[in-house]
Amino acid sequence: MAVSAKSFVRADMLAPKAPPVAQSGAVKWMRENLFSSPFNTILTVLGALVIYWLVASALPWWMNSVWNANSLTECRDIVTAAAGEGATGACWAMVRERWHQFIFGFYPSHLYWRPTVAFGLLFVALAPVLFPAAPRALLWVTGLYPFVAFWLLWGGSLWTPILGLFGFVVLAAVYRALNGRLGVPLATGCGIVAAVLFWMFLDVPLLNVLSSILSLAIEQVDSDQFGGFLLAIVIGVTAISMSLPLGILLALGRQSDMLIVKTLSVGFIEFIRGVPLITLLFTASLLLQYFLPPNTTFDLILRVIILVTLFAAAYIAEVIRGGLAALPRGQYEAADGLGLDYWQAQRHIILPQALKIAIPGIVSTFIGLFKDTTLVAFVGLMDPLKGITQVVRADINWKGIYWEPYIFVGAIFFLFCFGMSRYSMYLERRLKTDHR
Amino acid sequence: MALATDAPKESFRLGMLIYDTRFRSITIQVIVLALFLAALSWLVNNTVQNLEAKGRSFDFGFLWQRAGYDIGQQLIPYTNDSSHGRAMFVGLINTIVLAFFGCIFATVLGVMVGVLRLSKNWLVGRLMTVYVEVFRNIPLLLWILLSYVILSETMPAPKDFRVTDEMTAAGELPAASMMLFDSVAITNRGLDMPAPLLTRSLGSVEVFGVPFNLSAIVFLLIVAAGLYANHVIRSRAQKIQEDTGIRPVTWWKSIAVIAGPALVFLLASGFYLEFPQLKGFNFTGGIQVAHSFTALLIALVLYTAAFIAEVVRAGILAISKGQSEAAFALGLRPNRTMSLIILPQALRVIIPPLISQYLNLTKNTSLGIAVSYLDLRGTLGGITLNQTGKELECMLLMMLIYLTISLIISSLMNVYNNSVQLKAR
The missing domain is CATH 1.10.3720.10 (MetI-like)
Structure with a gap:
């Protein structure tokens, strides 16, 4: 007998109903993120008003941009002709005409390839430092880069950087020979003395001899022709790469048990951190003539780089000191327990951890340093912001232009600084070893 | 027979200053100090010479x-x-x-x-x-x-704020106008805003050639006293709340204590705001x-x-x-x-x-x-x-x-x- 398979309970599942409109999709998202409470609703409306105001005032100006004109008046005429009376428009023709000054300053235009090549090589030199995936052999490029870049940028005889490099070779050789017996600080000190003696007494005669044999010279460019972002990057990159080791040394000095070393480090750091960078730059331009032996002059860019480096090093030292202080005491004790001496312990145990903790602070100091390179305008160098922009704004054709040069320069600074901060986030993620 | 012998007493040799890690740090410190003093005296010496050379x-x-x-x-x-x-x-x-x-x-x-x-x-x-x-x-x-x-x-010149009789007759508006109920004007010369002034000021007293406005000092003292009184009221309310669980209402007391005496003082000294006015080619009065x-x-x-x-x-x-x-x-x-x-x-x-x-x-x-x-x-x-x-x-x-x-x-x-x-x- 066939029993009909009728039951009181449903045997098959119902298709699920769509959730209520208010609980799904865009509506739910908006309820949760934009209109969750009266206060939030007010904030959302205010935020929307701000955005509307920004877009409404900037968009037409942006859409009416003019790229081909010879002066600001011509730009304005074109905008008026295209969009009607009273319309505003950006005059990017200024950037089109003057971009090379913003980038290279007054560097001779037939030599633009040299800074360009140096800038390209910079990335090759940076790659092995920044990314572990890059081939290790590139570290040789990194080591040689400062000398190559110096030669490319300033020109002159190739022997100058080669002999400069040779001084460092002397330093390294002396250090290697003495390190086992004298320890790191004394061996380094002896190496530095040897290198300085080489530069003081052998460098110039050797240079003369070598140049007379084979000149290897390219056209020389003076420092006062540097300007724009070329100058900012030269000062920024040099000061960044030199201030990190100096800052580490200062931080170690501040944490040291040696009273005299500690006092000197603290005094230096606190003095530098207590005065504005501008006063230090003025020291570079005004006071060094008092502090150095009579009739010594050396390049203003070099003086500025030295002072900016010292300034950044003091800040880096404080950041790294924070990292050192954050390490648990046990790490120091474990290093001592393994029988490592001070420098071995610092190199293999302490600094790798302390620097990792200090990365965000170090990178934000670097970003600050790069932004502060604009202050060199006050000692007469042509920085992109005040120096070059003032030159452009003083031109009769571009008199009265203000948004465009500042937006152009600001955007480039933003790219560099934002890039640096993104890299520091990447580095933090890569070095993260905890399991949170 | 003595089993324990003293460790052989090491005599101090000059080389230990460099090779012995116990003494090395002292050597380093002495060298650093000497270098520092040498650098310092070099700088001072240079400075003295340079000043002499320049005749300063x-x-x-x-x-x-x-x-x-x-x-x-x-x-x-x-x-x-x-x-x-x-x-x-x-x-x-x-x-x-x-x-x-x-x-x-x-x-x-x-x-x-x-x-x-x-x-x-x-x-x-x-x-x-x-x-x-x-x-x-x-x-x-x-x-x-x-x-x-x-x-x-980009800010308007002061003359753009002018309203002439012809413009009023024609119903035209000036090219620029003041903000916040005609109290603040931003021109290309500066920012003009109202100045707080007193008709019956207490005068000022000079200390080392720096004049201090007595009215301002008294006003600040009154406000500070009011804040202190408010603090007392609030801590008393806190104590009552901790004892009884009910916090007495204090907001009106706070307002009275902080604002009351200060307002009385301002009224008594004849407080008024001096608004900037367009006179001739520039704004006068107020603070620029x-x-x-x-x-x-x-x-x-x-x-x-x-x-x-x-x-x-x-x-x-x-x-x-x-x-x-x-x-x-x-x-x-x-x-x-x-x-x-x-x-x-x-x-x-x-x-x-x-x-x-x-x-x-x-x-x-x-x-x-x-x-x-x-x-x-x-x-x-x-x-x-x-x-x-x-x-x-x-x-x-x-x-x-x-x-x-x-x-x-x-x-x-x-x-x-x-x-x-x-x-x-």
Whole structure:
């Protein structure tokens, strides 16, 4: 007998109903993120008003941009002709005409390839430092880069950087020979003395001899022709790469048990951190003539780089000191327990951890340093912001232009600084070893 | 038979100074000290020689000579007949005023942005992120120059505010008008705003040639006394609440105690606002603030607020989520949770980096040079230096003053920091 398979309970599942409109999709998202409470609703409306105001005032100006004109008046005429009376428009023709000054300053235009090549090589030199995936052999490029870049940028005889490099070779050789017996600080000190003696007494005669044999010279460019972002990057990159080791040394000095070393480090750091960078730059331009032996002059860019480096090093030292202080005491004790001496312990145990903790602070100091390179305008160098922009704004054709040069320069600074901060986030993620 | 023998007594040899790690650190310190002293004496020697070669002396007598230049913004009386020392003092006050207002506004804006950036509101959070990133990644100098250029080149001239009879007859509006109920005018020459004045002032008393307005001092004292009384009322209310569980209503008492005496004092001295008026080719009356000050203030505040916002955000994020969850479990509302649980704890994390932001702002006021704001750097390190040629003295004095300001700010803030830190008992 066939029993009909009728039951009181449903045997098959119902298709699920769509959730209520208010609980799904865009509506739910908006309820949760934009209109969750009266206060939030007010904030959302205010935020929307701000955005509307920004877009409404900037968009037409942006859409009416003019790229081909010879002066600001011509730009304005074109905008008026295209969009009607009273319309505003950006005059990017200024950037089109003057971009090379913003980038290279007054560097001779037939030599633009040299800074360009140096800038390209910079990335090759940076790659092995920044990314572990890059081939290790590139570290040789990194080591040689400062000398190559110096030669490319300033020109002159190739022997100058080669002999400069040779001084460092002397330093390294002396250090290697003495390190086992004298320890790191004394061996380094002896190496530095040897290198300085080489530069003081052998460098110039050797240079003369070598140049007379084979000149290897390219056209020389003076420092006062540097300007724009070329100058900012030269000062920024040099000061960044030199201030990190100096800052580490200062931080170690501040944490040291040696009273005299500690006092000197603290005094230096606190003095530098207590005065504005501008006063230090003025020291570079005004006071060094008092502090150095009579009739010594050396390049203003070099003086500025030295002072900016010292300034950044003091800040880096404080950041790294924070990292050192954050390490648990046990790490120091474990290093001592393994029988490592001070420098071995610092190199293999302490600094790798302390620097990792200090990365965000170090990178934000670097970003600050790069932004502060604009202050060199006050000692007469042509920085992109005040120096070059003032030159452009003083031109009769571009008199009265203000948004465009500042937006152009600001955007480039933003790219560099934002890039640096993104890299520091990447580095933090890569070095993260905890399991949170 | 003695089993224990003393370790062989090592005689001290000169070589141990270098090869023995126990003595090496002393050697290093002696070498460092010797190098430092040698460098110092070399510098001093060079300086003395250079000064002799240039025929200059090292003395600070120029501070008492006639300055001979004018300063736009002066909060103590100063004419170009005053001394360089007084010019320096005027500049110092300008620096401090700028830093003071900068710190206050930057803190207010920074805390607001930092809290809003963490809000659940997606739109506002993104907007604040954009603000912070844009201002943190672009040099301060750009913001100073841009705001100065906008203020001084795009604002209307005073004549654009004029309303003539013909225009009234024709029903035309002037090209520009004043803001906030005709009290504030921004022209291309400066910012005019109402000045608070008293008809029956208590006069002023001079201390070391600096006049102090007695009415202002009395007013501040009254307000301070009111705040103290308010504190007493609130702590009494707190005690009653702890004893009985019911908090007495105090808000009207607070308002009466703080605002009442101050209002009475203002009424008694005949307080009124003097509005700026268009007379001839310029506004007269009221207070005229130079654009250099306004532009610097705007730029410093917007720039530093972005950093303070990050500090505040990091401080709030540092408080573990368990704290706010516990507060919700106790039945506290979100804003009470913020003010009673999160912020007091976050403050401990926030204050040390906040101090360094205040120090940065104070040091950044020296960028006033970009818009010719005559602060300490502009007077002592600028015009005085150029006029007298006393580069060494001016720079050293200026560095010393900046160093002192920095040390004072950081020690004051450290006192406050110690008072909010966790007390280990």
